[in-house]
Amino acid sequence: MSAVAQATPHSPLTFSALGLEDRQVEQVRAFWRTLERFGPGVQLRCREGQGCKRGVIVSGWACEMRILPDGRRQIFSFLLPGDPFVIEENTDIGGRGIVALTRLETIDWTNPLLGVADGRDALARAVEEASRIKQDRMLDQMVRIGRLTARERLLHLLLELYYRLEAVGLVRGDTFRIPLTQALFADALGLSLVHINRTLTQLRREGHILLRGGSVTLLSREKLSAIAFFHAHGAPPAM
Amino acid sequence: MSAVAQATPHSPLTFSALGLEDRQVEQVRAFWRTLERFGPGVQLRCREGQGCKRGVIVSGWACEMRILPDGRRQIFSFLLPGDPFVIEENTDIGGRGIVALTRLETIDWTNPLLGVADGRDALARAVEEASRIKQDRMLDQMVRIGRLTARERLLHLLLELYYRLEAVGLVRGDTFRIPLTQALFADALGLSLVHINRTLTQLRREGHILLRGGSVTLLSREKLSAIAFFHAHGAPPAM
DNA sequence: CGAGACTTTGACCGTAGTCAATTTATGTGG
């Protein structure tokens, strides 16, 4: 419970996982000086000439997406508090953009911790692990849009978000805040806005979910997981 | 003229012809001792207890896929000669399996080259680059199955395979060998076998492609790329 | 030549898309 932990009210995972010692607090302060803020809809970009930028989401949501020349969009993944990300230089067509979905805060994790051998290893390991889990989620996303039905896709995505947010302490009971419009669901799941609406309505009528005013509640995650073939990734509780 | 793609058991090349120094010959021999063969349909697995296995495809095709409990399949990517791959321990449900689609030859790239400083760096860089490009292709795959129509998906995938195979010298003119059944196309593109068949028939009738007996010809890649919103990855010709 | 795998075709169905209008938040300035 150091000053560090208190400085991250929205993101309990990021630093506690690193086990920083007191003498490293100054390093962390430097870390926080790299804080950046973005408004909803803003695309994250890296400085001119720099190869790329590596950061971590502190608060807010973002997404990785591509836009086709004719306007179709595909969202690849959602970035939640605690998630590391990399912005590539090539930000335009054919690439992958990162866009803030809410007010967003990020920090840089490349420079400040250089030289802190211990923290660096822990950080590297944590980021590597996060990267591995993210790859798994990319595969989940492909299965969703490639082989699941609309209702399965929605439930599968909601379950993923539930467990990711739970891991960073952003779930209360069975409920969490979700700043996604139905248009964003559509672009993430490869469906039309209208069909998302109808499927959500159906799921509500069947008593599977509650969804209003930016909050979702998943009733009986057990049952929903079975319906949507969902399996959680990351640190498995094993038994 | 890729050495990797062409190197086969029949290759009569002598080491002296390659200009290798004596001390390197043993390294290369060790390298080739890790050659493994798999038959079509066989799933690649790692030794018991080992964390994972890293290899490179020498000849043949494979794919990464997941199978759902109810039998639905999603193919994530195809592995072609020259492609590096990693086999994870957890090979079962919820994971990602690598399956040979043809007779397959692979080599290990972890042990043998350790200690060859120069080669190690080059190898590491090459694999890192390959990994980056593969990530980009994963995003392409998501756009395909999430936002493209059946005809666009097929053309987009065929174009990807064309350029990847061209890069390793496996294309002659506009034509290349493609060991994929229509069922595999279906599982890769999130469509049904029947619809793949109809779409292919249509593309043939329209004069876009030739496809018979395991060979494809792409007529006018320019036009097809425009239709399918295709952009090649990897070493960009830039100008 | 025969068995099995693969492809092709037809008939019909259903999930999801499109278009368009209406209703309901959400938010902002007066």
Added chain:
DNA sequence: CCACATAAATTGACTACGGTCAAAGTCTCG
């Protein structure tokens, strides 16, 4: 606190892309 503007959600009518089922035709290879 209300009026208005805008974004988001909802609903209906209709369309169509793609799925399913089933049968027949081809190709391969032992």
